Amino acid sequence: MYIIAMYDINTETKAGRKRLRHMFKLLKKYLIRIQNSVFEGELTKAKFEKMKYEVNDIIDSSKDSVIFFKSRDIKWMDKDICGFEKDDTDNFL
Template sequence: MLVIVTYDVSTESSAGRKRLRRVAKACERIGQRVQKSVFECTVNEMQFEQLERELLAEIDVNQDNLRFYRITEPVELRVKQHGCFRSVDFEGPLVV
């Protein structure tokens, strides 16, 4: 399944800046960054639950915002891209 992860972490304190880096690193391990605080992640149910638990452990629910959007199939009908950035199609042929 395709999951869009978005977050807004308060960076007014050094603890907030550390949280922001940890949230970004966790998202980078499983997905691809499509905007500064937006990631596309192709995961199964178990990976999704693990990512959600990891991110919830990092954020401060009183200061930060974390959102997950589960995109149902077929993805090509649900996601439209405009502009110069093109996401990687991990389901397509891999050219090295």
């Protein structure tokens, strides 16, 4: 299935900035980065559940938000980009 993942991590504290780094590394393991805090890619259900388990392990659920949109097939989704397109090899947070 096709996944779009986006996160808002509260970085007001040192712990929050650490959570942000961990979240960035985690999602880069599974998906392709298309915007600062947005990732996309194709995953099996099992891989998605494993990623989600690891996400829940990282976040402070009272301060952080991670949203996944799942579509059974990429052909049911169109993508439109205005402005520049992020280069996935860029490792800046």
